[in-house]
Amino acid sequence: MKTMTYREAIARSMRGALEKNPRSIIYGLGVTDFTGIFGTTLGLEKEFGSGRVFDTPLSEDAMTGFAVGAALNGLYPIHIHIRADFMLLAMNQLVNSIAKYKYMYGGLFELPLLVRAVIGRSWGQGAQHSQSLQALLSHVPGLTVVMPASAQSVLDTYEYAATKARFPVISLEHRLLYDYSFNLDAGARPADPFTSRLVREGRHVTVAATSVMVADAVNAAKFVSEKAGIEAEVIDLHCLTRPDSKLLLDSVRKTGRLIVADAGWAPFGVCAEISRLVATSDPGLLKAPVQEIAQAHSPCPTAKTLENHFYPDMGTVADAICRLASGRKDHGVELPSADYKRRLYKEFKGPF
Amino acid sequence: MTAAYEAMFRQALRIRLAEEKIAEIYPSDKIQSPVHLSIGQEPHTAALIASLAPGDQLYTTYRSHAAYLAKGGDMRLMFAELYGKASGISKGKAGSMHLCSPEHGLMGCSAIVAATISHAVGAGYAFQLLGRKDIVVSLTGDGSTEEGVFHECLNFAALRKLPVLFVIENNGLAIHAHLAGRQAFSLEKLTAAYGIPYFLSPDGLDMPAVAAQTAKIAAAVRGGAGPAVYEIRACRYMQHVGVAQDFDKGYRDRAEFEAWRARDPLVREKALIEKFRPELDREIAAAVDFAEKAPFPACEEVLKDVF
Ligand SMILES: Cc1ncc(C[n+]2csc(CCOP(=O)(O)OP(=O)(O)O)c2C)c(N)n1
Numbered sequence: 255m256k257t258m259t260y261r262e263a264i265a266r267s268m269r270g271a272l273e274k275n276p277r278s279i280i281y282g283l284g285v286t287d288f289t290g291i292f293g294t295t296l297g298l299e300k301e302f303g304s305g306r307v308f309d310t311p312l313s314e315d316a317m318t319g320f321a322v323g324a325a326l327n328g329l330y331p332i333h334i335h336i337r338a339d340f341m342l343l344a345m346n347q348l349v350n351s352i353a354k355y356k357y358m359y360g361g362l363f364e365l366p367l368l369v370r371a372v373i374g375r376s377w378g379q380g381a382q383h384s385q386s387l388q389a390l391l392s393h394v395p396g397l398t399v400v401m402p403a404s405a406q407s408v409l410d411t412y413e414y415a416a417t418k419a420r421f422p423v424i425s426l427e428h429r430l431l432y433d434y435s436f437n438l439d440a441g442a443r444p445a446d447p448f449t450s451r452l453v454r455e456g457r458h459v460t461v462a463a464t465s466v467m468v469a470d471a472v473n474a475a476k477f478v479s480e481k482a483g484i485e486a487e488v489i490d491l492h493c494l495t496r497p498d499s500k501l502l503l504d505s506v507r508k509t510g511r512l513i514v515a516d517a518g519w520a521p522f523g524v525c526a527e528i529s530r531l532v533a534t535s536d537p538g539l540l541k542a543p544v545q546e547i548a549q550a551h552s553p554c555p556t557a558k559t560l561e562n563h564f565y566p567d568m569g570t571v572a573d574a575i576c577r578l579a580s581g582r583k584d585h586g587v588e589l590p591s592a593d594y595k596r597r598l599y600k601e602f603k604g605p606f
Numbered sequence: 607m608t609a610a611y612e613a614m615f616r617q618a619l620r621i622r623l624a625e626e627k628i629a630e631i632y633p634s635d636k637i638q639s640p641v642h643l644s645i646g647q648e649p650h651t652a653a654l655i656a657s658l659a660p661g662d663q664l665y666t667t668y669r670s671h672a673a674y675l676a677k678g679g680d681m682r683l684m685f686a687e688l689y690g691k692a693s694g695i696s697k698g699k700a701g702s703m704h705l706c707s708p709e710h711g712l713m714g715c716s717a718i719v720a721a722t723i724s725h726a727v728g729a730g731y732a733f734q735l736l737g738r739k740d741i742v743v744s745l746t747g748d749g750s751t752e753e754g755v756f757h758e759c760l761n762f763a764a765l766r767k768l769p770v771l772f773v774i775e776n777n778g779l780a781i782h783a784h785l786a787g788r789q790a791f792s793l794e795k796l797t798a799a800y801g802i803p804y805f806l807s808p809d810g811l812d813m814p815a816v817a818a819q820t821a822k823i824a825a826a827v828r829g830g831a832g833p834a835v836y837e838i839r840a841c842r843y844m845q846h847v848g849v850a851q852d853f854d855k856g857y858r859d860r861a862e863f864e865a866w867r868a869r870d871p872l873v874r875e876k877a878l879i880e881k882f883r884p885e886l887d888r889e890i891a892a893a894v895d896f897a898e899k900a901p902f903p904a905c906e907e908v909l910k911d912v913f
């Protein structure tokens with residue numbers, strides 16, 4: 255089976271967007287420098303010209319509003335933030351303009367555009383270089399928020415966005431995933447990529463996950479299957495603003511047990527939202543309370559010892575699966591050792 | 607008196623009469639939307655837009671009736687929009703603050719001060735990249751120049767020599783706050799710091815002067831000279847939002863307003879007013895009638911066009 259890294263999938267998608275949509279432009283801080291947004295935009299300026307691929311001044315607010323005027327006039331803007339945190343300076347445009355443009359004018363305008371923002375993690379990125387703001391963005395009607403969790407998801411979603419979609423998309427890419435290799439064509443590939451995906455079938459517990467937590471959930475599911483014969487079903491929520499609720503509810507109907515594993519904070523977040531979805535649709539499906547796996551509800555600390563407590567990992571998911579499947583905290587399944595996890599994770603070494 | 611002057615005059619008068627009609631209807635509460643009237647500022651808007659090409663685009667603010675009508679927007683659709691009717695330009699989802707008329711190049715009006723300036727820059731970039739010969743006009747108030755994004759936009763437009771004309775409508779007020787208490791900078795010097803040419807019309811009521819100035823600046827921008835900043839001084843006759851005057855509130859000087867009004871062509875030029883008034887009154891009455899009779903949007907509409 256063919257494999258590809260997440261980084262390579264993004265790089266191909268960026269080139270693909272420029273090739274397949276002659277009206278697409280790619281810009282953002284650092285887009286044309288020698289690091290090329292972690293290697294995802296390298297060489298594009300040279301090949302497609304500085305009119306279509308360009309670096310910008312440090313003006314996140316203006317360059318986000320810029321996308322509005324560009325999209326209104328037929329361009330397909332792809333605006334990249336090397337850190338999702340920097341996008342916060344553009345919240346006015348994202349929330350007040352982009353999310354409203356179609357609705358507020360009664361459908362007279364459409365704003366096809368893509369904002370890529372990278373979530374940092376590890377190696378002391380700290381409070382302002384690491385945030386997973388999917389909940390904040392998904393809350394606002396009018397924004398379509400995705401968190402691609404695999405190379406195939408990146409390829410499918412970005413191609414659809416750049417060539418077919420007529421709406422604004424915000425994609426949160428996880429820095430840890432960049433170096434991961436994925437099997438292409440693995441799992442379900444929905445025709446419209448803006449929905450959720452079934453990643454692994456199982457009958458005991460459902461894990462609905464986002465972004466890097468999908469990889470953690472798959473690793474955890476394999477681990478508990480081998481160690482304890484527990485079979486977890488893993489759903490990659492992928493498009494947070496358009497989750498496949500049928501897929502999710504059917505899975506919970508089968509397993510009766512749900513874990514939501516999100517790469518963000520739990521309160522008011524994806525854990526809360528997916529719990530809401532089940533609670534308001536069919537709460538009787540649940541044989542046990544929903545388990546939430548999320549970051550500690552604090553800013554991200556820098557010290558490694560604290561960071562380890564801040565971030566959940568595949569061990570956290572494995573533990574939750576065993577607890578939920580057995581109905582006991584002391585489920586007796588030996589959890590993955592630090593060594594096991596170290597072998598599994600390609601640890602990110604900074605700086606940048 | 608030239609035909610061009612008469613046309614501008616007629617447009618300015620049309621806007622004033624339409625807004626006076628809004629003020630007349632307002633107490634009935636049929637228009638349930640905040641209205642920011644342009645009364646006192648319509649002459650420069652009419653003159654400015656008369657001097658642009660039909661393909662030029664405009665991005666402006668909540669004080670949008672004048673720009674909408676001058677750019678060619680249908681008055682009936684505007685009144686229906688103010689009434690919250692399904693036949694409004696945006697099906698009753700925009701109200702007074704977000705008028706638009708894409709077919710005439712009015713591409714949006716924001717209730718967030720300065721939010722449309724960057725939209726104009728993006729549009730200018732698209733025009734440049736696609737080889738389109740039109741220009742983009744950003745029309746905002748003096749208060750918008752205090753927002754950081756104005757500076758970001760001047761910088762990028764200058765850097766890329768974009769065909770964007772930043773028009774600053776300076777009425778000396780941001781709600782109730784005077785310019786002197788808000789700005790430590792001079793717009794002219796700020797503009798110069800970005801290497802952008804700056805132009806000033808000290809009297810927005812002087813329509814021929816504004817028209818001539820606009821034509822000159824627009825020609826340069828269209829010709830590839832890069833962006834320009836054009837300040838037009840004006841007087842807001844009414845309260846910031848709403849349909850009354852508020853000189854009794856003590857924050858502004860009535861004498862200053864009287865001095866502007868004494869020069870106001872829409873007050874002084876009786877012969878032209880008489881010439882156009884009957885026809886304009888009929889258009890306005892028809893627009894109001896259209897709005898009155900139009901249906902309200904059906905409730906399914908609330909979830910349409912969200913994504
Ligand atoms: C970002 C933002 N801040 C504050 C406000 C509240 N507000 C509405 S209009 C206005 C004054 C704007 O003044 P100016 O730009 O001079 O335009 P004018 O109303 O005089 O036409 C303010 C502060 C707003 N709408 N948006």
Ligand SMILES: [Mg+2]
Pocket residue numbers: 747748749775776777778779780781
């Ligand atoms: Mg003002």
